Amino acid sequence: MTIQSMPVVGLEGVVAAETLLSHVDGEKGELVIAGARVADLAFAESFEAVTARLWSLASGTAHDAADLARDLGRARLDAHARMPAIFAVTDGMPIVDGFRAAAAAIHQHGTTRPEVALLGAMPVIAAGLVRRANGLDLVRPDPGLGQAADLLRMLRGEAATDSETAALNAYLITVSDHGMNASTFAGRVVASTGADLFMAVTAAYCALSGPLHGGAPEPVLNMLDDIGSVDRIESWIDDALKRGERLMGFGHRIYRVRDPRADVLKAAVEKLDRAGRDLGLAARVETYARKALATHKPDRKLDTNVEFYTAILLDALQIPRQAFTPVFAAARTAGWIGHAMEQQRKGRLLRPASVYIGDMPA
Numbered sequence: 001m002t003i004q005s006m007p008v009v010g011l012e013g014v015v016a017a018e019t020l021l022s023h024v025d026g027e028k029g030e031l032v033i034a035g036a037r038v039a040d041l042a043f044a045e046s047f048e049a050v051t052a053r054l055w056s057l058a059s060g061t062a063h064d065a066a067d068l069a070r071d072l073g074r075a076r077l078d079a080h081a082r083m084p085a086i087f088a089v090t091d092g093m094p095i096v097d098g099f100r101a102a103a104a105a106i107h108q109h110g111t112t113r114p115e116v117a118l119l120g121a122m123p124v125i126a127a128g129l130v131r132r133a134n135g136l137d138l139v140r141p142d143p144g145l146g147q148a149a150d151l152l153r154m155l156r157g158e159a160a161t162d163s164e165t166a167a168l169n170a171y172l173i174t175v176s177d178h179g180m181n182a183s184t185f186a187g188r189v190v191a192s193t194g195a196d197l198f199m200a201v202t203a204a205y206c207a208l209s210g211p212l213h214g215g216a217p218e219p220v221l222n223m224l225d226d227i228g229s230v231d232r233i234e235s236w237i238d239d240a241l242k243r244g245e246r247l248m249g250f251g252h253r254i255y256r257v258r259d260p261r262a263d264v265l266k267a268a269v270e271k272l273d274r275a276g277r278d279l280g281l282a283a284r285v286e287t288y289a290r291k292a293l294a295t296h297k298p299d300r301k302l303d304t305n306v307e308f309y310t311a312i313l314l315d316a317l318q319i320p321r322q323a324f325t326p327v328f329a330a331a332r333t334a335g336w337i338g339h340a341m342e343q344q345r346k347g348r349l350l351r352p353a354s355v356y357i358g359d360m361p362a
Helices: 038-042 047-059 065-081 083-090 095-105 114-133 147-156 162-174 182-192 197-209 217-227 230-242 260-270 279-296 306-316 321-346
Strands: 022-025 030-033
Touching: 030 038, 030 047, 030 260, 038 162, 038 260, 047 065, 047 147, 047 162, 047 321, 065 083, 065 114, 065 147, 083 095, 083 114, 095 114, 095 197, 095 321, 114 147, 114 197, 114 321, 147 162, 147 321, 162 260, 162 306, 162 321, 182 197, 182 321, 197 321, 217 230, 217 279, 217 306, 217 321, 230 279, 260 306, 279 306, 306 321
Parallel strands: none
Antiparallel strands: 022 030
């Protein structure tokens, strides 16, 4: 029996929700978060202030940035007190898997609002798992610091400079939300069932385990390591493209021009007092890669994406590569929570249809 069906291509172009939180224009290369362009937020606001904007829009209730910063500091202390139990749950797991289990295990039982408990726990879990993996003691959170400064301090065991804190703060803002991406959609689906925020965020994080979503920063560094020097750039890239390999940090499912987040993070790297990596090499790799991609793949618009300068920025901040995904999650949790709130307040159960293309019974 022949079944006539409509083509289904990854739900592209299908509107699954209305949102006040962020807008991605792939043709223009524009990202708007909570009504402002990402470049206008990254160096002018704190991560806590942007989170307050997102949650205010999502919940319909005003969230004050100063109050949120104070509450997140307390939530980090609460999460720190629970880390021994988290370590018992995650014993023997790789960091990325352990983070997933810890996010579910941190389920809030006290008086702290669940959204605050979740977001406050993320940097504590990330730093704790990384330090344990490297045989180091936990660092107690400083509730008087912001999320960016305390995350760096807990990871490294020493206070960050103002420029380092500003750079990580810009990163946290830049990746805090990004429209209806795979992880956000996963979180909204779970939230639409009436499940709590902890389950919605855990589901969203699970989407990061696949190589097609959020997993490219470390391979960017591996690529730069392999290239090694300026005189190898052209031959290395040309050979990789001839073999049909993907250049990490280039191309995006949505953006048909340069990813606007790449420019924000490049500026953040340039503002650092010192860089862990030679930006001259990275910049020249980027320049030649864009040129080579235009020649080798003229039918596709492949430009620099957020992962390229994410890798360079996090490396310059001495954040271990094994922490890249948890640090990303520590930022994106703000958006995941916002979308879950918005879905539960305004939406309904997400239950898309499918087109059956199998045989029918006689």
